[in-house]
Amino acid sequence: MLLIHCPYCEEERPEPEFRHAGEAHIARAENITELSDEEFERHFFIRSNPKGIAFERWRHMHGCARFFNAARDTLSDKFLVTYKIGTPKPDLSGEIRRK
Amino acid sequence: MVEIAHRTSPLEGRGFEGDGISLSVAKPASRLSLRAPEGSLPALSEALGLELPQRPKSTSTKGNRAALWLGPDEWLVIDEDGADLMAICGKIPDLHSAVDTSHRNVAIEVSGARSADVLSAGCPQDLSLARFPVGASSRTVFGKVEIILWRRDEQTFHVECWRSFSAYGFDLLEAAAREAE
Numbered sequence: 193m194l195l196i197h198c199p200y201c202e203e204e205r206p207e208p209e210f211r212h213a214g215e216a217h218i219a220r221a222e223n224i225t226e227l228s229d230e231e232f233e234r235h236f237f238i239r240s241n242p243k244g245i246a247f248e249r250w251r252h253m254h255g256c257a258r259f260f261n262a263a264r265d266t267l268s269d270k271f272l273v274t275y276k277i278g279t280p281k282p283d284l285s286g287e288i289r290r291k
Numbered sequence: 292m293v294e295i296a297h298r299t300s301p302l303e304g305r306g307f308e309g310d311g312i313s314l315s316v317a318k319p320a321s322r323l324s325l326r327a328p329e330g331s332l333p334a335l336s337e338a339l340g341l342e343l344p345q346r347p348k349s350t351s352t353k354g355n356r357a358a359l360w361l362g363p364d365e366w367l368v369i370d371e372d373g374a375d376l377m378a379i380c381g382k383i384p385d386l387h388s389a390v391d392t393s394h395r396n397v398a399i400e401v402s403g404a405r406s407a408d409v410l411s412a413g414c415p416q417d418l419s420l421a422r423f424p425v426g427a428s429s430r431t432v433f434g435k436v437e438i439i440l441w442r443r444d445e446q447t448f449h450v451e452c453w454r455s456f457s458a459y460g461f462d463l464l465e466a467a468a469r470e471a472e
């Protein structure tokens with residue numbers, strides 16, 4: 193079982209308490225009514241789905257119930273870091289992708 | 292004609308005694324789901340007569356009343372004397388949300404030397420005293436249902452769950468208690 197660090201509970205908690213909640217750092221356009229259908233499609237449906245480090249929203253559903261962000265390696269399933277909503281995307285350029 | 296609604300517990304008559312483990316249904320209590328920003332906490336704490344805890348997994352108690360930290364702005368308040376918690380919070384003008392959940396939840400007391408082992412049959416958290424000390428509480432899962440777990444002393448846990456989930460919860464606890472014998 194994976195242990196995931198919740199930045200609000202400030203400790204590692206078991207995976208069944210958590211839910212995945214999609215890609216993180218997707219900003220809703222300020223002028224959303226002016227977007228073309230193609231632009232809206234990109235905003236609403238198109239996700240990066242990387243092989244390697246992915247930035248994701250997670251929710252500590254059966255714990256503190258808070259949403260938070262996480263950087264997870266989609267190859268190894270390892271969580272590199274978790275951080276509170278509203279804090280900037282961490283710089284992980286130094287992380288080497290594990291094979 | 293006056294009709295009186297009788298309250299029946301979904302766990303009416305349930306109980307289990309085994310070697311080092313006892314399961315019993317807690318008495319009805321009043322309960323509040325309380326949400327509030329930090330600025331409202333002094334007034335709410337004063338009205339409730341206990342300090343609303345602000346550290347993760349912590350509780351505070353005063354007599355038969357307890358406040359369990361559930362999230363950064365969320366608490367479960369339990370009063371085992373059945374006090375009118377809504378009336379108490381209703382007098383506070385500071386921003387907050389209080390919802391009476393007295394009849395939504397039922398509680399099961401799990402006690403005995405094997406209480407942590409029995410709970411570990413369905414709860415994935417580390418229930419050792421080092422990680423889940425006396426007074427700790429947390430929302431978590433037990434098997435397929437969400438519960439709120441509160442360690443009242445070394446060998447006694449208070450398990451809150453939704454009324455409609457309680458039969459499942461009790462069945463699983465009892466199965467674990469029998470299996471571990």
Ligand SMILES: [Zn+2]
Binds near residue numbers: 199202255257258
């Ligand atoms: Zn949490």
